[in-house]
Amino acid sequence: MKVRSIYELDQQRDEIVGEHKYMQVVMARGLTDPWKQPIFVDFDKKITKSILNELLEELHKINYHVVACVSDCGGGNMGLWKELEISVAKTYYLHPVSNEKVYFFADVPHLLRLTRNWLIDNGFILEDGTLITKQPIEMLIRNTSSEVLAKGGLHDHPSPLESLYRLCMILLGKNPGLVQKQTNVQVEEENEFLLTTAIKKARIQCSNIPEPDQGISTIEEIGSEISEGSFTSSSESSATNISEKDGLIYIAGYLAKKMKDKYPDLGKYTYKIKESMHTYI
Known part of the structure; x- marks a missing residue:
């Protein structure tokens, strides 16, 4: 793992420590039990075959049987794999004491990163000859990101909370059709609008209600009636509120x-x- 490259004073040993870039750590852990313990720590040192054999020998002395080793696919670890002749055809090497097989695995997070890199750089070819590239993913990200940014107007660098709000607006609201033509939610037509419900609860009454044969009043006529005070509220009082x-x-x-x-x-x-x-x- 990468560490901060600085010089430090070890007061207990009265010596300067550093300047190091990487810390090498080897841990022993249970195959099925949630237990792990660091057994080797050093700085700027790659694990070689001799170091690995020494660690396996010390673990064997305390009856700790090693059956597998897991590492990432970094350059130093790949050098160790090459030294031990680990390949697709031969995924193990023999224990220095018991002569049993010790299998080697690449850790899953590094495999996922490599899969991402291979997809971005070259793509994958299926058995039927179909080529899978990064273009569909780029189009999806471009469409989705533009819609997320559009929710914030000119503010194109949202905070984490604002990003969640924008995603909620996209997932729960009606989108403009950039991602899909269907709406994300189904609107119940029988529900009343909030404004209609509020007006009903206010109990506003109109004294000049036209007959059905009189037709519908225009906006100007309604506005003139309102200005003349034709609407009265049951909650009005002559006394000052x-x-x-x-x-x-x-x-x-x-x-x-x-x-x-x-x-x-x-x-x-x-x-x-x-x-x-x-x-x-």
Whole structure:
């Protein structure tokens, strides 16, 4: 694994450590049990056949039977595989003590990265001669990414949370057809719109309702009727609304506080009044 390349002082040994680029770690672990233990650590050193044999011998002394080795496909490990003559036809080498087969495997994450690189660089040829390249994936990414960016307008560098919101808008809303022509969700036509429900709950009544034979009024006619006060609300009252009165008191107090130095005769602060003037207190 790669480490930060700096010089450090080991106070216990009174020596300078560094400058190293990589740390080499070998771990022993159970084949079926969730157990693992580092058994070798060094810096800027590749695992060779002699080092591996020494490790296997020490593990054999404590009755730890090694049946397989797993590593990535880096240059140093590939050199070890070549030294041990590991290939597609021969995937093992013999234990230095027990002379049993020790199999070698490439780790899955590195295999996935190599598969990605092979697909991007050359593509795959199937048995029937079909060539699979990166172009379909590029088209899909291009279409999807453009749709995600379009959800944010000119802000083309969204944060992680904004990216999730944009994806939700694409997956749950009606898309413009860049990815597919079908809608992602099914709209229930029998449901009422929010505005219609709000107007019904407000109980707004119209005093001049036209007869069916009078036809439908135009927008201008409806606007003139509204301006003339033809609509009345059952919740209207001749008295001033309580919340409006409290709001006026609050605004008047704010203005009086701002102008107190210029007009000292405005009075004293409301917090000095024993009885509150507000109805909500």
